[in-house]
Amino acid sequence: MKEQNVQFSAEIETFEQDGQKADKFIALAKKYTKFDTLTNTMLNEFIEKAVIHERTRNEYGDKDQDVDIYFNFISNFKLPEEAKPEPTPEEIAEQQRQGQKRAKQREYHRRRYAAEKQKTA
Numbered sequence: 097m098k099e100q101n102v103q104f105s106a107e108i109e110t111f112e113q114d115g116q117k118a119d120k121f122i123a124l125a126k127k128y129t130k131f132d133t134l135t136n137t138m139l140n141e142f143i144e145k146a147v148i149h150e151r152t153r154n155e156y157g158d159k160d161q162d163v164d165i166y167f168n169f170i171s172n173f174k175l176p177e178e179a180k181p182e183p184t185p186e187e188i189a190e191q192q193r194q195g196q197k198r199a200k201q202r203e204y205h206r207r208r209y210a211a212e213k214q215k216t217a
Contacts, residue, residue: 117169121169142168143167144166146164147164149161149162155195158191
């Protein structure tokens with residue numbers, strides 16, 4: 097019984113601390129509800145850090161890069177992901193065409209680089 101009381105007390109304290117942090121963040125957001133330009137001071141007050149992840153490519157050659165923003169008082173906030181609609185056959189065909197075009201460009205540049213390297217050698 098005492099262990100449960102200790103555990104519940106710890107959870108309540110954590111909940112109260114999180115509530116205080118949320119209140120501070122809301123107060124900060126209210127402070128900057130109307131502004132014309134985003135300043136360094138505003139960014140420094142809101143953002144604790146930003147983590148930029150490695151860039152990746154999908155099978156069509158499109159590049160993606162994740163960025164995590166850690167806000168002061170509330171830490172890492174993730175927006176709910178929107179459900180992406182299934183691509184239409186036309187969109188799939190266009191992605192494949194773009195992928196083939198990128199592959200040809202890469203091959204062209206690889207051969208050109210190799211030829212230039214051979215000339216200088």
